[in-house]
Amino acid sequence: MEIRVVATIAAKPEFKAQVTEALLEVIEPSRQEVGCLQYELHRDLDKEGAFVFYERWKSEDALNQHNKTEHFQRFAASLEGKLDELTIRRLKTLA
Amino acid sequence: MEIRVVATIAAKPEFKAQVTEALLEVIEPSRQEVGCLQYELHRDLDKEGAFVFYERWKSEDALNQHNKTEHFQRFAASLEGKLDELTIRRLKTLA
Numbered sequence: 001m002e003i004r005v006v007a008t009i010a011a012k013p014e015f016k017a018q019v020t021e022a023l024l025e026v027i028e029p030s031r032q033e034v035g036c037l038q039y040e041l042h043r044d045l046d047k048e049g050a051f052v053f054y055e056r057w058k059s060e061d062a063l064n065q066h067n068k069t070e071h072f073q074r075f076a077a078s079l080e081g082k083l084d085e086l087t088i089r090r091l092k093t094l095a
Numbered sequence: 096m097e098i099r100v101v102a103t104i105a106a107k108p109e110f111k112a113q114v115t116e117a118l119l120e121v122i123e124p125s126r127q128e129v130g131c132l133q134y135e136l137h138r139d140l141d142k143e144g145a146f147v148f149y150e151r152w153k154s155e156d157a158l159n160q161h162n163k164t165e166h167f168q169r170f171a172a173s174l175e176g177k178l179d180e181l182t183i184r185r186l187k188t189l190a
Contacts, residue, residue: 003140004137006101006149008101008184023189024189024190027190040188040190041188042099042101042187042188042189043186043187043189044184044185045185045186046184046185047184051189052101052184054099054149089103089139089141089142089145089147090139090141091137091138091139091140091147092137092138092140093135093136093137094118094119094138095119095122095135095136
């Protein structure tokens with residue numbers, strides 16, 4: 001069963017540049033993962049320093065694998081203390 | 096410029112069925128709109144009665160047109176008083 005993720009990230013103003021860089025850096029290696037179907041980063045047009053990831057994974061296992069990868073672990077660690085918001089929603093398509 | 100939308104909706108528990116029905120009903124007419132590229136409804140796997148729309152629109156104007164359509168106006172009116180959360184994020188793809 002395909003799992004989708006919407007992750008909402010808001011950088012602390014003083015860390016906006018570093019957070020943006022970390023977000024951009026994790027995209028390519030994530031897209032290379034065998035279970036990754038889509039991995040897109042968006043910026044919020046109405047809120048400075050706010051971003052949204054939209055991700056599609058082949059299965060729950062593929063998502064769990066992703067979370068254990070070296071590039072994701074490094075990414076998560078690099079965001080520590082730099083965010084005002086981090087919401088991760090695991091989703092299933094309804095229609 | 097393509098505009099994307101992530102809308103997060105949480106139904107009040109007593110209105111979950113009606114909200115689900117309204118969400119499902121607005122999908123087909125929205126997909127028929129000339130400016131609509133993608134219009135997908137998801138349920139949150141970790142939060143009962145929570146849903147996420149992921150939408151892609153050809154332009155800001157296409158999104159504005161959508162918000163004025165009869166089917167969207169009826170949809171928005173039908174949700175009034177039935178939600179614990181409604182967050183609408185207008186997004187632009189970064190990568």
